[in-house]
Amino acid sequence: MSKLPFVPFDPLKERVNIIDVMNALPLEMVAQKRPGEWRGKCPACQSADKSLVVTDGKGYTCYSRRGQAMEAQGDVIQLVRHVLDLNEPLEAAHWIVDAFHLDIDELRGKKTVTKPSTVLTKKPIEEGSRGANPPIVAQRGMRPLEHLEPEHEAVTALGLIPDDARRIGVGYAPRGVMKGTVAWPVRLSDGTLIGYIGLSAAILPSNWRY
Numbered sequence: 330m331s332k333l334p335f336v337p338f339d340p341l342k343e344r345v346n347i348i349d350v351m352n353a354l355p356l357e358m359v360a361q362k363r364p365g366e367w368r369g370k371c372p373a374c375q376s377a378d379k380s381l382v383v384t385d386g387k388g389y390t391c392y393s394r395r396g397q398a399m400e401a402q403g404d405v406i407q408l409v410r411h412v413l414d415l416n417e418p419l420e421a422a423h424w425i426v427d428a429f430h431l432d433i434d435e436l437r438g439k440k441t442v443t444k445p446s447t448v449l450t451k452k453p454i455e456e457g458s459r460g461a462n463p464p465i466v467a468q469r470g471m472r473p474l475e476h477l478e479p480e481h482e483a484v485t486a487l488g489l490i491p492d493d494a495r496r497i498g499v500g501y502a503p504r505g506v507m508k509g510t511v512a513w514p515v516r517l518s519d520g521t522l523i524g525y526i527g528l529s530a531a532i533l534p535s536n537w538r539y
C-alpha cells in the first residue's frame with residue numbers, strides 16, 4: 330500500500346457532519362423516531378437486520394459485531410472505515426477528504442479558507458458602491474467567526490435585535506480582520522459561508538424581518 334499523506338483527524342471531524350458522511354456512503358439508512366438517529370443494514374457485516382446505527386453529533390455503532398473483540402463503533406472516520414472495510418483510519422480520512430472536496434493543507438492549518446481581502450470590505454454600504462468590488466467566491470465554505478458580539482450596541486443600531494443577529498450570524502467584531510465593524514455573513518445560495526462584509530453603517534429595509 331502506498332503511503333498516504335497525513336490528514337489531521339480533529340479538524341477533519343469538525344468540518345464534516347456524520348449524517349452528511351452517512352449519506353455519501355453506499356448505505357440505505359432510515360430515520361428513527363429518536364431525533365438524529367438513523368438505522369440500516371451494514372454492507373461490511375452483511376447483516377440481515379438493521380444493525381448499523383448512526384447518531385447525529387455522536388457517532389456510529391454496528392451491533393452485528395457487538396461483544397466481539399473488534400468493537401464496531403466510533404466517530405465519523407471509524408464509520409467510513411467500518412462500512413467500506415478499510416484497513417486504516419487514515420484511508421477513511423482520505424475518503425472523506427475526497428468525497429467532500431476538502432483541502433488537506435487547509436485542514437493542517439497551513440492556509441486559511443478565504444483571503445479576507447477577497448470577500449471583505451470595511452466600507453460602509455452606500456449607494457453606488459454596490460457591485461464596485463464584487464466578492465470573489467471561495468471554492469469552499471469557511472467557519473463562522475466565533476468572537477462576534479450579537480448584543481453589541483453597534484448591532485442594535487442597525488435595527489437588529491440580538492436574537493435575530495445570533496440566528497443570522499451577525500455580530501460586532503472586537504478584534505480580528507473585521508475589527509470595529511458589524512460583521513455580516515455572506516453565504517452562497519446553498520448556505521455555504523464564504524466570508525463577511527464589515528458594516529460600519531447601514532440602513533435595513535423598513536419592513537426588515539429575519
Ligand SMILES: [Zn+2]
Nearest residue numbers: 371373374391
Ligand atoms: Zn457492520
